[in-house]
Amino acid sequence: MSSPVLQLTNVERTYVTEAGPLEVLRGVNLSIAPGEIVGLVGPSGSGKSSLLHAAGLLERPDGGDVLIDGLATNALTDTERTALRRNAIGFVYQFHHLLPEFDALENVTLPQQIAGRSAGQAAERARGLLSQLGLSERLHHNPAQLSGGEQQRVAIARALANTPRVLLADEPTGNLDPDTSATVFDAFRKSVREAGAAALVATHNHQLADGMDRVVTFDHGRLTVRG
Numbered sequence: 381m382s383s384p385v386l387q388l389t390n391v392e393r394t395y396v397t398e399a400g401p402l403e404v405l406r407g408v409n410l411s412i413a414p415g416e417i418v419g420l421v422g423p424s425g426s427g428k429s430s431l432l433h434a435a436g437l438l439e440r441p442d443g444g445d446v447l448i449d450g451l452a453t454n455a456l457t458d459t460e461r462t463a464l465r466r467n468a469i470g471f472v473y474q475f476h477h478l479l480p481e482f483d484a485l486e487n488v489t490l491p492q493q494i495a496g497r498s499a500g501q502a503a504e505r506a507r508g509l510l511s512q513l514g515l516s517e518r519l520h521h522n523p524a525q526l527s528g529g530e531q532q533r534v535a536i537a538r539a540l541a542n543t544p545r546v547l548l549a550d551e552p553t554g555n556l557d558p559d560t561s562a563t564v565f566d567a568f569r570k571s572v573r574e575a576g577a578a579a580l581v582a583t584h585n586h587q588l589a590d591g592m593d594r595v596v597t598f599d600h601g602r603l604t605v606r607g
Contacts, residue, residue, distance in 0.1 A: 382413050382414050383413075383449075383450065384411035384412055384413055384447075384578070385412060385413065385414050385448065385449055385545050385546060385576075385577065385578035386410075386411070386412040386435060386446075386447070386448060386545075386546045386578040386580065387410070387411045387412075387446070387447040387448075387450075388408050388409060388410045388411075388431075388434070388435060388444065388445075388446055388447075389409055389444050389445050389446075389447065390407045390408070390409060390443060390444035390445075391405050391407070391408040391409075391431075391434055391441045391443070391444035391445070391446065392405050392406060392407060392408075392441055392442050392443035392444055393405035393427075393430055393434060393439065393441050393442055394442055403601055404427040404430045404601050405427055405430055405431060405434065405441065405601050406600070406601035406602050407443075407444070407602070408431060408434075408444070408601070408602070408603055409603070410580075410596065410603060412546075412578035412579070412580060413578065414576040414577070414578060415572060415573050415575075415576050415577070415578075416578055416579070416593050416594070417569060417572055417579040417581060417592045417593050417594075418578075418579065418580050418581070418592060418593065418594045418595070418596060419581050419583060419588070419589035419592040419594070419595040419596070420432075420580055420581060420582040420583070420595075420596055420598055421582075421583060421584070421586065421589055421595060421596075421597050421598070422597055422598035422599050423599065426598050426599050426600070426601075427598055427600075427601050428550075428582040428598050429550065429582070431582075431598065432548050432550055432580065432582055434446060435546070435548055435580060436465065436469050436471060436546075436548045437453055437461045437462075437464060437465045437469065438465070440454060440461075441454060448464065448468055448469075448545060448546060449468075449545055451464075466494075466495055466542070467495065467542060467544075468544055468545045468546060469544050469545070469546045469547075469548065470538075470539030470540055470541075470542070470544035470546070470547045470548070470577070471539055471547075471548050471549075471550075472532075472535055472536055472539045472547065472548070472549040472550070472552045472568070473535070473549075473550050473551070473552070474550060474551035474552065474554040474555050476523070476531045476532050476534065476535035477535070478523040478531060478534055478535060478538075479523075480522065480523050480524060481522070482522070483519065483520045483521055483522050484510060484515060484518055484519050484520070484521055484522075484523075484526065484530075484534045484537075485503065485506050485507065485510065485519040485520060487523075487534055487538055488505075488506035488509060488510060488534065488537045488538045488541050489502040489503050489506045489541075490502075491538055491541050491542060492505060492506070492541050492542060495542050497542075502541075505541060506537065506541065507519065509537040509540055509541060509571075510533075510534065510537050512537075512570075512571065512574075513533040513534075513536060513537055513567050513571070514533065514567065515530060515533055515534065515537070518530060527560075528555060528556050528560060529556055529560035529563055529564050532552065532553065532555075532556065532564050533564060533567055535552075536552075536564070536567060536568050536571060540571055540575060540577075543575065544575075544577055545577055545578065546577060546578050546579075546580075547572060547575075547577045547578070547579040547580075548579075548580050548581075549568070549579065549580070549581040549582065549583075550582045551582060551583055551584065552564070552565070552568065552581065552583075553565055553583070553585065553588060554583070554584065554585070558587075561585065561588065562588075565588055565591065569591070
């Protein structure tokens with residue numbers, strides 16, 4: 381059996397509020413294998429976003445650890461965590477957050493250049509990813525010229541651009557109609573498989589969740605496997 385790409389071990393997170401401490405992650409344990417897509421479902425306010433932030437190294441947990449390819453991250457410096465997040469983690473959100481003044485190709489090229497890849501290499505990889513996602517005829521269209529589904533596929537290509545080991549998605553199809561949602565998720569699933577990444581997808585869409593390899597429910601800071 382393959383070693384997990386993403387592993388959360390006894391992760392805890394507590395926020396200080398005016399009403400007192402708010403414990404949102406209570407000893408969370410989760411392992412995701414290469415090419416595996418795990419659905420994360422739960423009511424609003426249950427802590428799904430906090431879990432994604434911890435897994436994506438956007439927030440440092442108060443207890444436990446997040447391991448990426450076996451590397452424990454909680455003891456890393458902020459600079460080391462930032463570098464690891466840039467090189468090993470991709471994010472897809474409900475709203476694509478594409479740069480409106482740049483076309484699809486440029487939106488996927490820029491993150492690679494920021495990471496140090498040459499302009500030529502970045503453009504070549506961007507073309508390949510966008511073509512795989514069915515956008516070979518839309519490379520030079522700005523976001524405003526693309527449909528919602530096309531914009532989200534560009535966002536997926538951007539998330540994959542730096543060959544991340546971990547893909548984290550927060551309601552990636554929540555802003556799309558059912559048919560477009562299914563098309564976009566099929567593209568996402570194929571891309572995750574081909575990249576051998578580990579994907580954690582927060583969603584309210586139970587039909588979408590049913591198409592994932594495994595589903596966990598999140599409530600009151602704890603994870604359980606959905607029966």
